[in-house]
Amino acid sequence: MPLPDTVFCAQQIHIPPELPDILKQFTKAAIRTQPTDVLQWSAGYFSALSRGDPLPVKERVELPVATQKTDTGLTRGLLKVLHKQLAHKGIVDLTELQDKWKTLCLPVETLKFILRMDPVEDTVEWMKFFSLGCSALGGTLQSAMKHACEILTEDPEGGPARIPFETFSYIFSYLSSLDQDRTESDTNLFLNHLEETVVARKNGMIGVSDFFIEDKKKFHPV
Amino acid sequence: MSIPFSNTDYRIPQGFGNLLEGLTREILREQPDNIPAFAAAYFENLLEKRAKTNFDPAEWGAKVDDRFYNNHAFKVQQPSGATEPEEVPPEKCAPEKDTSQETVKEQETQASFVEETTTDEEEEAAAAAVKIQAAFRGHKARKEMREMKEGSTEEQEME
Numbered sequence: 337m338p339l340p341d342t343v344f345c346a347q348q349i350h351i352p353p354e355l356p357d358i359l360k361q362f363t364k365a366a367i368r369t370q371p372t373d374v375l376q377w378s379a380g381y382f383s384a385l386s387r388g389d390p391l392p393v394k395e396r397v398e399l400p401v402a403t404q405k406t407d408t409g410l411t412r413g414l415l416k417v418l419h420k421q422l423a424h425k426g427i428v429d430l431t432e433l434q435d436k437w438k439t440l441c442l443p444v445e446t447l448k449f450i451l452r453m454d455p456v457e458d459t460v461e462w463m464k465f466f467s468l469g470c471s472a473l474g475g476t477l478q479s480a481m482k483h484a485c486e487i488l489t490e491d492p493e494g495g496p497a498r499i500p501f502e503t504f505s506y507i508f509s510y511l512s513s514l515d516q517d518r519t520e521s522d523t524n525l526f527l528n529h530l531e532e533t534v535v536a537r538k539n540g541m542i543g544v545s546d547f548f549i550e551d552k553k554k555f556h557p558v
Numbered sequence: 559m560s561i562p563f564s565n566t567d568y569r570i571p572q573g574f575g576n577l578l579e580g581l582t583r584e585i586l587r588e589q590p591d592n593i594p595a596f597a598a599a600y601f602e603n604l605l606e607k608r609a610k611t612n613f614d615p616a617e618w619g620a621k622v623d624d625r626f627y628n629n630h631a632f633k634v635q636q637p638s639g640a641t642e643p644e645e646v647p648p649e650k651c652a653p654e655k656d657t658s659q660e661t662v663k664e665q666e667t668q669a670s671f672v673e674e675t676t677t678d679e680e681e682e683a684a685a686a687a688v689k690i691q692a693a694f695r696g697h698k699a700r701k702e703m704r705e706m707k708e709g710s711t712e713e714q715e716m717e
Binding site for chain 1 (some may be wrong): 568569570573577578581589592593596601615616659
């Protein structure tokens with residue numbers, strides 16, 4: 337009498353042909369992303385994989401930054417992952433955002449803190465949330481814009497980090513509208529000044545060095 | 559050949575191996591058609607379990623690894639053996655050389671004691687045997703004498 341369920345040796349175990357690759361990619365993703373809560377992240381990874389969504393994976397391993405200990409836990413790499421996952425939707429459900437947020441092992445308090453800066457109900461426009469996230473990364477408006485450029489750019493890492501000027505002006509005007517100290521005319525003046533330099537370079541892209549250089553000169557006088 | 563460009567290692571997250579092992583085992587056991595969906599359900603199930611019982615297989619795996627690589631059992635035993643080797647009975651792990659030599663010496667001394675005691679005992683036994691034998695011989699001689707006397711008296715009476 338045959339015993340179909342009895343396994344006598346390793347040759348009897350059928351390994352699905354796609355399994356090794358899935359496990360390999362999963363492991364590589366885990367090493368790259370370095371999630372603090374592996375189980376939570378794994379659940380998010382496979383639910384994204386099964387739905388065909390962009391995976392919650394960093395493109396490169398991100399070295400721990402010194403400020404991360406005191407900071408909220410949100411890093412540039414994590415915000416980039418979120419951007420990759422949610423940017424194509426335009427307008428994002430808060431529940432979905434919270435889901436993705438949890439998958440990256442980020443504290444919910446931070447999300448609430450970010451959302452409190454510009455309260456919304458149920459849905460949030462992704463670019464607005466992204467801008468708020470950038471401002472949470474860097475204290476000042478300038479460093480927030482720098483983070484935004486470095487995340488959104490298609491230039492290789494360490495490059496000029498150029499982004500389209502429309503995107504830049506949208507984020508900049510949104511963030512400065514939240515800042516009571518900045519008047520609208522100030523913002524427009526700054527943007528107009530930048531647009532002149534950008535138009536001069538024709539391709540309509542703006543890099544970090546175009547607006548960040550003035551701040552640097554203060555610290556490193558030549 | 560891989561060339562290291564930085565001095566930081568790429569590390570596998572703590573407890574990840576344990577999760578991977580569990581997932582692979584379940585996939586091989588169930589042979590699901592849609593592996594990603596199955597894996598998603600598997601991890602969701604584990605998450606639910608963690609919410610209920612507070613048991614995290616990744617954390618547990620990390621702890622097991624930690625126990626394996628940072629085994630302090632050896633460290634705890636060593637100082638107690640080194641400071642007081644005399645008082646530790648030979649069954650426990652005291653420094654082996656010293657005690658073994660000492661026990662050998664002790665055994666030797668014990669053996670010589672045994673020899674001495676045996677010689678003493680032999681002497682005593684011999685003395686005792688001599689006494690017993692002497693007493694017996696005396697008894698026998700006296701008995702013979704009595705018999706001889708009685709015989710002589712009987713002979714005298716017969717006569």
